[in-house]
Amino acid sequence: MTGTLESPVATSQRKPRRHVEQAAAPSSARRIDIDIDPADPLLIYLRSATGPVEIGALPSSSPAVARLIAQDVQLVVPLVTSGELVGILALGPRLSERTYSRNDRRLLESLVRYAAPALRLGQLMRAQERQARERERIEQELHVAQLIQQQFLPAELPELGGWHLAAFYRPARTVGGDFYDLIELADGRIMVVTGDVTDKGVPAALVMASTHALLRSTAAVVTSPGEVLRRVNELLIPQIPAHMFVTCLVLVIDLDSGRTQFANAGHNLPYVRRGDRVDQLHARGMPLGLMPGSQYDEHETVIDPGEIVLLYSDGITEQHDASREMFGFGRTADLVARARSGQDLIDDAVQSLTTFSADVEQEDDITLVALVRGRRGTAPDAVTFTVPSVSGTERDVMERVARIASPVLGGARLDALKTAVSETVMNAIEHGNRGDAGLDVTVSVRFGADAVTVDVGDFGRGLRQDAEVPDLDLKLAGLQTPRGWGLFLVRELVDRVEEFRDGDRHVVRLTMRTGEADAAHSTAAERRDDESAS
Structure with a gap:
């Protein structure tokens, strides 16, 4: 009768109990099924054993020893490699009914020197296979999450009759918490939204999806930017995880007149180039999901023909270079000042950021939305x-x-x-x-x-x-x-x-x-x- 216990030490912190696994045995062998607790005195004793041990020499206080005796085990051989107990070989009575001789013990000791490393190698290979399958599963799930998240971003930018749009989005990980949206309102105006969820990865992506849905549903009921943010804040607070919040900017634009209403929930202030001057649209408000009862200032401006508006997340302004200097607001404003068109602004920003950060890993999600009011009779860039x-x-x-x-x-x-x-x-x-x-x-x-x-x-x-x-x-x-x-x-x-x-x-x-x-x-x-x- 033979049996093995695999990795009782290596896995003792993950599972409270281990199970003795049947090893290859002659047809006359009987299967033994024994659970051994990681804290059992038997395991502690066998870690320091130097060879085969008679069952009577094992700790009598061990529950596992009592079960081994009940299964008629006479000799226990610890499988130890690199100081680690990786298994147990349990032997019952010999078929000849003789006791185990000195030569038998030497043979078992020789067997253990080869079997223990081989067993440990097999355990490691199985562990690597499990890890590989788990990584593959996670990668597949992240890929699906990425595809789902992409559905929340505009598939293509609309043609707005003289208003030219360009956008760029790149998450720091497979999925991210930044978002932007363009919502056509019932009265013919368009709502432009950009947002940034604190944190990155899957948690941020889930909050991003929820916020995106709340903004869309709220915009179908009210069109005032400040009221949209107020309602979304109240709806988001009960469901957002602790220590997370969302910054968000909402602009509502009359495409014919250029009249623009905007409100801000802690998001980066947008830049507007007016001739040779670059301004920021200032508006105050707490990020979404932090405080109930928050109110959001609502302001108004006019975007004249030829003016360029840049909406962006802090993924560009807070990106560091190798010396830990940030890209910053000054460089971002310079991009707006020298832009020839919306698409030129986006391309210049991406290239400038790549050159600035060089080999430094992207630290946060990056979102850029450029909006240009064209002159009558001009084509989009x-x-x-x-x-x-x-x-x-x-x-x-x-x-x-x-x-x-x-x-x-x-x-x-x-x-x-x-x-x-x-x-x-x-x-x-x-x-x-x-x-x-x-x-x-x-x-x-x-x-x-x-x-x-x-x-x-x-x-x-x-x-x-x-x-x-x-x-x-x-x-x-x-x-x-x-x-x-x-x-x-x-x-x-x-x-x-x-x-x-x-x-x-x-x-x-x-x-x-x-x-x-x-x-x-x-x-x-x-x-x-x-x-x-x-």
Whole structure:
């Protein structure tokens, strides 16, 4: 009869009792099942034993010894390696009914020298496997939490008819406590919200989700920023964990007049660039979830055409560099002062923060929302959206890009860009993503001083750089493939075609000149067409 007890010492702090596990044994062996408490005198005795021990020599005060005797155990061999008791070998009467001889004991001692390390190695491997499975489970749950949290952030920024939006969000961990939202109100105004939950990770993400839901439901009932914050505070206090709170800023904007009402619950003060001056919108109020009965000051301003507003969390201002200096408010205000557009402000902020912090780990969640009131007839500085890889989607993309670009392009130039975009998106769907509807195509329209660019991203190789120039006679003669017109058209229709990689995406960039260069180009092209026709 044999049996083993695995890791009684290593696991004694996790479980109050341990169980003797059946080891491999001859068919005539009987299974023994014995629980041994981690504080049992037997374990203390065996840690210092030097070899096999007769059952009668074991501590009589041990409950485990009494159970071993009841199971007819005669000899106990401690399995010790590196000073640690990792198991017990319990032996019953020999089949020959003889007592265990000196040679038997020497054999058992030799066996223990090999068996104890092997047993400990097996225990460690099983522990590592359990830890690996636990890490995998946690990673999967965090991934699901990340996907859920992403649903609370706007999937794409809305087009607000002359108001241009750009945003950036990056949590310090897989999930975070920062959030922003854009809520269209029943009266046509828009509510812009940014918030920051104290702490990071899953606890902050849970509070963030609750606060986000409360803000949305409250905004459906009242539209006054101060009243929204007051009601959310009262609803949040009973459910928020101790030592946690939420800072939050709410702006309600009339898109036609620029009239803006705002209230603040302890959040960073937003910056506004007015001409050559950068101001802050001051408003006071306690963070949400701290004190019942809190009131929130409500103020009003007007955002004039061309002015830029930056809403941000302390993840940017409180980020440190290697010498423990903070990025600070001064550098943040400088970003606003030199920004040419909302998207330029976001890009500059991310790049400046990366350069400043260098190899220092991101310390807190970062949220940036740039809001620009454009002048009448201007296009947004950047619009980004995604579409599934489904045949026919290219037509929708073509029309959407045309609407976005129409303030700066028109006539034949706009039609040419539409066709080039359609061909490029179709190529991204069919060749880049191979028609997999689970893979999306990203489209980003950006406006510079004298050109508009359209980036089309997929997960494949994109355009063929070595494609033949299409020749109708050669194609009719079967000397060229029937394909290839799309790439030829794209390169002929726009002013420039570039290809590059951006992370895991392949991107094709189409550039079309605007303004005076556009007009000169179009006039010359039309003159050539007229001369050819005559």
